[in-house]
Amino acid sequence: MATDIRDKFKNIKILKDEPLANYSWTETGGKADYLAFPRSYEETEQLLNYANEIKMPLTVLGNASNLIVRDGGIRGLTMILKEMNHIHVDGDRVMAEAGAAYVDTTKVAQQHSLTGLEFAAGIPGSIGGGVYMNAGAYGGETDHVLETATVLTEAGNIEVFTNEELEFGYRHSKIQDTHGIVLAATFKLEKGNPILIQHEMDHLNYLRKSKQPLEYPSCGSVFKRPKGHFAGKLIHDAGLQGYRYGGAEVSKKHAGFIVNVDHATATDYLQVIKHVQETVYQASGIHLQTEVRIIGEAAK
Secondary structure, eight states: OOOOGGGTOTTSOEEEEEEGGGTSTTSOOOEEEEEEOOOSHHHHHHHHHHHHHTTOOEEEESSSSSEEEOTTBEEEEEEEOTTOOOEEEETTEEEEETTSBHHHHHHHHHHTTEESOGGGTTOOSBHHHHHHHTOEETTEEGGGTEEEEEEEOTTSOEEEEETGGGTOBTTBOTHHHHTOEEEEEEEEOEEOOHHHHHHHHHHHHHHHHHHSOTTSOEEEEOBOOOTTSOHHHHHHHTTOTTOEETTEEEOSSOTTEEEEOSSOOHHHHHHHHHHHHHHHHHHHSOOOOBOSEEESBOOO
16 A cells, blocks of 8 residues: 555554454454554544545444454554543533443443443443444343434534434444444433442343353354344254354354354354354244444455
8 A cells, every 4th residue: 555644643553454353352353454543533533534535445443342354354544442431420421432441331320320321231342332333232222321422424524413313223323324433422321329230230240141152252242133033042943053164153152142262263253154144044034134243355
């Protein structure tokens, strides 16, 4: 690539040809041409505007927890916003920057006796990814408590969107369609008993630990829940638990997870996903749609 973006932004940490397996929760993924770690709205805006100016492809990652990066990696500029992780409380509102961990945000809410975020106590993603994907667990979803989101639009403008304007759906927000970058979120919560809030968080984390294969690298829940069904049960009923391709395996502990049991590649993951979809469809007539975000180029 002729343009070395590091020459333009010497004050921002930017790595060249960086393996994304170092950042993804599956421990798979090819290289990013450039991987940047902006620390502020301004730096994120500068990088976006420059990428637009020179027509460089731009990809934004959150905590890379519900994500598969193909083995060919990502061309152009990739940004990870984990350096933007400030969390602030004002009355019954919690404001968190995009790179803040969802788990850390729930802890801050509990410390300030605020209830409503308990469902997210074990979600491994970032706030930005949580808003982008409308992340949820145990009956709660991001849109249940989100008041506004600060977004850097594709055109380079910083705008604040209300819950209604984000047009949330199941594992979906309008930001996926408009290609904006979540910079921060404000959650409207309620006052509660910090002991009871912590008890609920501990209970949900116990359920997660007892049912999910947290001992292996994974991308979390792989498939969306089909209407009237559970993806994990469909996969279990199709006899797929323990199915393995390369180093990727349908978890024996929770059929909705695919785990990295032996130096898996992203290609291994995608082969397992394809086999699961085909087998479940043959067994039930139901096509499982992926919840995990799959990006990047195939290995050459």
